[in-house]
Amino acid sequence: MSFLSTGTTSAATNSATANGQELINDITINNPPTDTITDIAFSPQQELLAVSSWDKKVRIYEIDSNSGNNQGRAMFEHDAPVFSARWSIDGTKVVSGGGDGQVKIYDIASGSTQQIGQHDNVVRAVRYVECGATNTPVVVSGSWDKTLRYWDMRSPQPITTIQLPERVYCMDSSQKLLVVGGADRHISVIDLNNPQQIFKSYQSPLKWQTRTVCCYPQANGFAIGSIEGRCAIQYINDNEQKKFGFSFKCHRKSGSSSTTSTTTRTTTSSSESQAYSVNAISFHPVYGTFSTAGSDGTFCFWDKDAKQRLKSFPVLPGTITATAFNKTGNIFAYAVSYDWSMGYMANRQDYPTMIKLHATKDDEIKQKNKR
Incomplete structure (x- = not known):
């Protein structure tokens, strides 16, 4: 049976709530990282998955989208935990950044790794972007040293450095939009047509620390989150924000529930609701719908x-x-x-570290007809 046709019946998935069977056919990635997984990204060109982790490695897996069969294709290393790994637009390279302050690029065809940048502190996120009217390809990295740096891969010095208000x-x-979420709820928006400066800067509308940001495909x-x-x-547009912008609660559990989860942080009375961190947001490349995933162990x-x-x-x-999501959105x-939300003491030796592939179905992820 094809991996992409497995799963529950449409009758089961029409319900917005889970019945326990939806993930039973999900495929497990073989030979996963040995420590916390920090970032995963599909190639925009083929079924390859790049994975960064606390074990100082970036792994690249090859996936058969028909069967779900998968195997390790390549691996390269940093001198400290790796926090971000992303693909070049043509799918020929993977760029990464980590706790060693290094920005590295790995060439799929040659198997060679090159350090193309250095920060004064942890590199928290990297992206491969195209800048200006000529769509010049560059790597951009954001660090705890409160800078955003652009690298052209041929020089050890950044093309441009932007000072940010916080780590x-x-x-x-996405396209010409770059958004940076920093400490103290700072949000910096950059128009990559003019990448040398911050286009818009403000504080997150959410009251607590920013954990993740994801740009719309448009x-x-x-x-x-x-x-x-x-x-x-x-x-980005102020009129659109007034008309369509909003925030909502997710990844919460009411205290009245008697279920205990491995991720529960504290005991709550029946009147309280327990909030969990939103660790990841991903937009579907075709439908523009999106996923949220969190410390409560659900997605x-x-x-929107x-x-x-x-x-x-x-x-x-x-x-x-x-x-x-993969490039067509049929694999999630x-x-x-472990996301460290409960500190060092909760990181047990038997804590699961795994990557799963879920075959998405239209009735799960496609917009419903408007009433």
Whole structure:
């Protein structure tokens, strides 16, 4: 049976709530990282998955989209945990950044690794972008040294350095839009037609620390997730923001529930609701719907335009640290590993570290007909 046709019946998935069977046919990636998974990204050109982790390595897996069979294709290393790994637009290279402050690039064809940049502190996020009217390809990296740096891969010095108000916690790009989420809830928006300066700067509408940011495929806005189980839908244009922008609660559990999860941080009375960090947001490349995943060990699919949840899935045996759709959106990858939300003491030796591939179905992820 084809991997992409497995799963539950449409009758089961029409419900927005999980019944426990939705993930039963999900495929496990062989030979996963040995420590917390920090980032996962599909190649924009073929079924290759890049994975960065706390074990100082970036792994690249080859996936058969028909069967789900997968195997390791390549691996390269940093001198410290790796926090971000992303693809070049043509799918020939993977760029990465880590705790050693290094920005590296790996060439798929030759198998060679080159350091192309250096920061004064941890590199939290990297992206491969095209700048200006000529679409010049560059690597951009955001760091705890409060800078954003652009690299052209031929020189050890950055082309441009932008001073940011705070340390970089997350970053994403789409077309000519680059959005950086920093400490103290700082959000910096950059128009890559004019990459040397910040286009717009403001504080997140969410009250607590920014955990993740993801740009819309149309590049007219972005979604922010925070540690208090909230997501904000933002638009670049002020009129669009007034009309369509909003925030909503997600990844929360009511205290009245008697279920205990491996990720529960504290005991709550029946009147309280428990909030979990939103660790990852990913937009579907075709439908523009999106996923959120969190410290509660669940992920959900949402439609921002209809302001509704399309589908929630069963609780997994650990926190979800990273997610990604493939280029066509028919595979959703999610990484289960410890997200450090409960500190050092909760990181047990038997804590699961794994990546799963879920074959998406239209009735889970496609926008519903408007009522």
